Amino acid sequence: MGYGSNACNVNNEGYVKYKNGNVVRNSGGVCNAPFQCRNCNTGYYPVTSNNGYCKACYKPVYCNLPVCTSSSNYWCEYCVGEYIRNKPGYNVYSGLPNSKVCQRACSWENGARCFPGSCTGNMILNRDCKCARGFTSTNCATATAVPTIKIMHFKVSTQANDTHMLIVDKALGKVKFWTKYTDLANISYQITAYYKPEIEHAKTPNYIHSYYIGIAEVKVVLTLIRDSATADWTRDVSCTNFNQYCSGSLRDYLISNMHRWKTILNNGKFKHADIIRFRVSAKNGGKVMYQDRNSFNAPYQIRHYYLNGKSTYATLDLAFDEVPPTHCFENNKTCSTDALKADDFVTKPNLTVYWSGWYDVDSGIDRFEFNIYYLESINNGPLQYRNMLPATIIDTKLNSAVLKLEEPGPYSIEMKVHDRVKNAKVTRRIIMYDNASVVELVGNKSCRIIQAQPSGWVNKFSDQIEIVWTGRFSNMRHNNGGWLNAVQDSENVAKILDDQNARSIRTIEEMPNVYGIIRFEIARTQELFGTVDYKTFYRIPDDYVLLEKMVFTDLQLTDGKKVTYTIRGVDVFGEFAEDNSSFKIDLSPPVIEHVWLRKGNLINISMHDKLDLSDLIIEWETLDIHSGISEVSWTIFENLTNHNVIYGQSYEQPQGETKTLSGCRRKYRFHSGGPNCYCTPYNGCFHKHF
Incomplete structure (x- = not known):
C-alpha cells in the first residue's frame, strides 16, 4: 500500500447513512505513514492490519450512523x-439512554403508537409504554374493556290506547318477561350505550394530536321464535364521532311492518310459547389523530388510525303464556297430593289449609290468593255465596296458611293460583265452622219398638224386631240453616279441582242427613236370668238412616x-245425643193350676146343686x-142347653203389689193358702194363690 488519498479507502466497506440522507459505503481516509491511516469517513475507523485501512465501525441494529475509535469503543450517533x-x-x-443500542421508541409509527396509553421518560417502547386500562397490543389500539348498555327499554302494546301494554326493561333486573296478551301490535324502544375510556390526558x-373514543356502533335485533322457526328484524342505531353515549329510539312501530316476521305470524296473532327476543349489541371504538414526524421540520402532517373496538350485548326475552298454572292431578290421575286440603269441620275460627302439587312451566307461579265465602241457603235451597271475607295473599315459598273465619256456618274456601302474567286457576274446599254444635232430643218424639205392647212387652212371635225414632234427634242450627245442603256450582272452579268425588268429607254434594244428623249408632243390652250381654255401638246401615229406624x-x-x-x-262434628x-x-x-172348691175345712169337694154356691x-x-x-177374672156358668147361664163372675186383683219376695210373704202371711209367693224378673213379686 502506498501513500496518498486513496491508500486507506475501501469501497463498499460499510453502509452509513447521515441525517441529511447521504449514504456513505466507502471508508475514506488517507495514509500518513506505513500501515497508518487517518481522516476515515464518519462511521469508519483506522486499523493497521492488512497494511492499514479504514474499517467500518460496528453497527448496532437500527443504527444509521455508527461511530467508533476501535472495535470495542463504539456508539450510534444517529438511529x-x-x-x-x-x-x-x-x-x-x-x-437514549444508551448510545450503544438503538431501541424502538414510542412514536407515531404503527406498532409503537402506545395510545390510548402513556409513554414517559425517554419513551422507550418496551419499557416506558403503558397502555391505558382497557386497551392492549403494541399500539394499545385494541380494546379489552366493553361498553355498557345503560338503557334497554322496550314497550309492546296493542293499538287500542295501550289497553294491554308491557314493559321489557333491563333495569328491572331480569332477562325473561312474560305476557298472556297475544294481540300486541306495536313495539317501541329506547336504547343507550355508554363507554368512557380511562385515559390520563396529561400523559x-x-x-398524539387529538382523539375521539366512545361508542362505535349499536344494533337492535328483534327475533321472533316459534317452535323451531326464527325470524330477525334488525335496526342500526346511528352513532357519530365516537361519543361516550349513543342513543336510539323507536316509537309505536307496527309489528305488521316487520316483514320477516310475517312468515311466522302469517298475519295472525302471537300464540302460547312464542318468544320475542330483544338483542342489543354495542361496540366501542375510536379515532386517534397524530402528527406524522417522519420529517425533521414542522409543521407535521396530521394522520389518523382507528381503534379496534370490543363488542358486548344484552338479551331480553318476552314469552307468551296463555296457560294457567296446573295441578299434577289434572294430567296424572295417580297424583296423590291435594290441590287444597283443610279440615272439613272446625270448632275454632282459625283454619289451617295446605296445598301441594302446583306448577307452571311457563311464567311460573306468582302467588296464592285465598277468598273465603260465607255460604247460606235460601228457602232450603242449595248453599250459595252470601259475602266474601277480605282476600289473603300467600307467597309461593309457602305451602300452608292460617285463615281467619268469622261467624259459625258453612264456608267455601277458594284458592286462586296466579302465574306471573295473571293467568289463574281456582280450586276450592267446603268447610263448616261451629263452635257450639249441639244435638238435641225432640221432646214430643220417642224411640219405640214396633212389635212391643204399650207396656213394653213383646207377647207375640215375630221374625224381626223393628225400632223407630222418627224425629227424635235434631241439630237445629245445622238443619234450619241448611248447612248440609248441596253447594251451588261455581263457574270459576273447574270440575276436576272442585271439592267433589269424595275428595273430602264435606264436598259440594249434599250430605245426607235427618234434621242435621248424619248417622245413627246403636248399642244393645240383653238380660236373661241374671246374665247380661252387651254389644257396643255400631253404625246403622245407610239404608236405614233416612228412615230413622233399624230392623x-x-x-x-x-x-x-x-x-x-x-x-x-251424631252430627258432623261428632256431637251426639242418646235415647x-x-x-x-x-x-x-199365664199358668192356671190347682183349681178346687172349699167348704169349711173341706177342699176339692163336689157341688150338687147351684144352691151350694153360696157356701163354697x-x-x-x-x-x-x-x-x-x-x-184375673172368673165366671161360673152352665151350658147344658147350648147357651151360657152365668151364675157368677168377678175380676180379681193380680196380687202383685210387692217388689220383693219377703215383702210378698209378709203381706200374704195370713192368707188362707199361706204366703205362696213368686217373683218375676221385671214386674215385682206376686202371690199365686187365689
Whole structure:
C-alpha cells in the first residue's frame, strides 16, 4: 500500500447513512505513514492490519450512523428515524439512554403508537409504554374493556290506547318477561350505550394530536321464535364521532311492518310459547389523530388510525303464556297430593289449609290468593255465596296458611293460583265452622219398638224386631240453616279441582242427613236370668238412616229376656245425643193350676146343686214367672142347653203389689193358702194363690 488519498479507502466497506440522507459505503481516509491511516469517513475507523485501512465501525441494529475509535469503543450517533435524540416523542428509534443500542421508541409509527396509553421518560417502547386500562397490543389500539348498555327499554302494546301494554326493561333486573296478551301490535324502544375510556390526558404522548373514543356502533335485533322457526328484524342505531353515549329510539312501530316476521305470524296473532327476543349489541371504538414526524421540520402532517373496538350485548326475552298454572292431578290421575286440603269441620275460627302439587312451566307461579265465602241457603235451597271475607295473599315459598273465619256456618274456601302474567286457576274446599254444635232430643218424639205392647212387652212371635225414632234427634242450627245442603256450582272452579268425588268429607254434594244428623249408632243390652250381654255401638246401615229406624232379624225371642236398644244421633262434628227403648219378651200365657172348691175345712169337694154356691169358695193358683199377672177374672156358668147361664163372675186383683219376695210373704202371711209367693224378673213379686 502506498501513500496518498486513496491508500486507506475501501469501497463498499460499510453502509452509513447521515441525517441529511447521504449514504456513505466507502471508508475514506488517507495514509500518513506505513500501515497508518487517518481522516476515515464518519462511521469508519483506522486499523493497521492488512497494511492499514479504514474499517467500518460496528453497527448496532437500527443504527444509521455508527461511530467508533476501535472495535470495542463504539456508539450510534444517529438511529433509524431518530430526528431529535434529546427530544423524546420525535424518534422512531432512539439512542437514549444508551448510545450503544438503538431501541424502538414510542412514536407515531404503527406498532409503537402506545395510545390510548402513556409513554414517559425517554419513551422507550418496551419499557416506558403503558397502555391505558382497557386497551392492549403494541399500539394499545385494541380494546379489552366493553361498553355498557345503560338503557334497554322496550314497550309492546296493542293499538287500542295501550289497553294491554308491557314493559321489557333491563333495569328491572331480569332477562325473561312474560305476557298472556297475544294481540300486541306495536313495539317501541329506547336504547343507550355508554363507554368512557380511562385515559390520563396529561400523559398522552406528544405526537398524539387529538382523539375521539366512545361508542362505535349499536344494533337492535328483534327475533321472533316459534317452535323451531326464527325470524330477525334488525335496526342500526346511528352513532357519530365516537361519543361516550349513543342513543336510539323507536316509537309505536307496527309489528305488521316487520316483514320477516310475517312468515311466522302469517298475519295472525302471537300464540302460547312464542318468544320475542330483544338483542342489543354495542361496540366501542375510536379515532386517534397524530402528527406524522417522519420529517425533521414542522409543521407535521396530521394522520389518523382507528381503534379496534370490543363488542358486548344484552338479551331480553318476552314469552307468551296463555296457560294457567296446573295441578299434577289434572294430567296424572295417580297424583296423590291435594290441590287444597283443610279440615272439613272446625270448632275454632282459625283454619289451617295446605296445598301441594302446583306448577307452571311457563311464567311460573306468582302467588296464592285465598277468598273465603260465607255460604247460606235460601228457602232450603242449595248453599250459595252470601259475602266474601277480605282476600289473603300467600307467597309461593309457602305451602300452608292460617285463615281467619268469622261467624259459625258453612264456608267455601277458594284458592286462586296466579302465574306471573295473571293467568289463574281456582280450586276450592267446603268447610263448616261451629263452635257450639249441639244435638238435641225432640221432646214430643220417642224411640219405640214396633212389635212391643204399650207396656213394653213383646207377647207375640215375630221374625224381626223393628225400632223407630222418627224425629227424635235434631241439630237445629245445622238443619234450619241448611248447612248440609248441596253447594251451588261455581263457574270459576273447574270440575276436576272442585271439592267433589269424595275428595273430602264435606264436598259440594249434599250430605245426607235427618234434621242435621248424619248417622245413627246403636248399642244393645240383653238380660236373661241374671246374665247380661252387651254389644257396643255400631253404625246403622245407610239404608236405614233416612228412615230413622233399624230392623233386627237375628234376635232370639226367649221368654224372660229384656232387650234395651240405645240409639245415638251424631252430627258432623261428632256431637251426639242418646235415647233408648227397652222391651221384654213373654210369648207364653199365664199358668192356671190347682183349681178346687172349699167348704169349711173341706177342699176339692163336689157341688150338687147351684144352691151350694153360696157356701163354697173357689180357689186356684195362677202365675206367670216372666211378666207376672196383669188381670184375673172368673165366671161360673152352665151350658147344658147350648147357651151360657152365668151364675157368677168377678175380676180379681193380680196380687202383685210387692217388689220383693219377703215383702210378698209378709203381706200374704195370713192368707188362707199361706204366703205362696213368686217373683218375676221385671214386674215385682206376686202371690199365686187365689
